[in-house]
Amino acid sequence: MASGVDMKLLRATKFPPEFNQKVDMQKVNLQVMKKWIASRISEILGSEDDVVTELCFNLVEGSRYPDIKSMQIQLTGFLDKDTAPFCKELWKLFLSAQGSPQGVPKELLEAKKAELIQEKVGLTSIAQA
DSSP: OOOHHHHHHHHHSOOOGGGGSOOOGGGSOHHHHHHHHHHHHHHHHSSOOHHHHHHHHHHHHSSSSOOHHHHHHHHHHHHGGGHHHHHHHHHHHHHHHHTSTTSOOHHHHHHHHHHHHHHHHHHHHHHHO
16 A cells, blocks of 8 residues: 555656557566566666566566556656666567467567577677688
């Protein structure tokens, strides 16, 4: 439950329009998203932080329809100025994932494809050397 301070912050903060769309977590492949969340938080903080990562997992898994606005308020103390961009990126991925048949955001599928192509190109050039 949000505290009075959180409620004031929720009302005072301007959120992106994407945050008004609901995400049904039953349509999202949570394992794939957890990997992304953990790596992105480590990237932002400069090291792995199990506490922040687990907090984010709990906020995402806590409800079938998580509240990204409340999540952003709760993560601000940990991610500071990077909280809003992180939450916006996360929400866009969730919205993409719930529209995908596998529950995986197409952005992550495209990134993985590009990574595999790069790997193959690298292996081919090594083999030719």
